Amino acid sequence: MNPEGGIAAYAIGEGDFQKRSYPSSFGGDYATRGYEFIEEMNLLENAERVAEEANQLLAALPAPEGIMDIVLGGSQLALQVHESCGHPVELDRVLGK
Numbered sequence: 728m729n730p731e732g733g734i735a736a737y738a739i740g741e742g743d744f745q746k747r748s749y750p751s752s753f754g755g756d757y758a759t760r761g762y763e764f765i766e767e768m769n770l771l772e773n774a775e776r777v778a779e780e781a782n783q784l785l786a787a788l789p790a791p792e793g794i795m796d797i798v799l800g801g802s803q804l805a806l807q808v809h810e811s812c813g814h815p816v817e818l819d820r821v822l823g824k
Contacts, residue, residue, distance in 0.1 A: 731757035732765045737779040738785035745784035749773045805816070 733755030735748040750756045750768055758764045799807065 729757055729759055730748055730764050732768055732770060733753050734770050734774055734777060736781040738781035740785050743785060745781050746779040748776045749777045
């Protein structure tokens with residue numbers, strides 16, 4: 728058994744929308760376990776927070792432009808390194824496909 732689950736909240740405004748998800752950026756998580764894995768995710772307990780974060784993103788000012796120092800959390804840093812360094816060295820890119 729491979730249970731999979733997650734939640735996503737969308738905030739919709741004039742010409743814009745924002746999405747937040749839990750437990751991961753792509754909305755879900757899975758494991759080779761039973762349904763207890765889904766129960767342990769605490770989806771209902773996190774739903775209100777995820778929705779509020781989507782609303783906060785919709786109301787947020789645009790990020791400033793330009794060259795500057797930034798501070799990244801560990802998970803965002805891992806994603807940036809993966810996207811910027813990992814994908815370009817994958818075999819499909821090396822072979823030009």
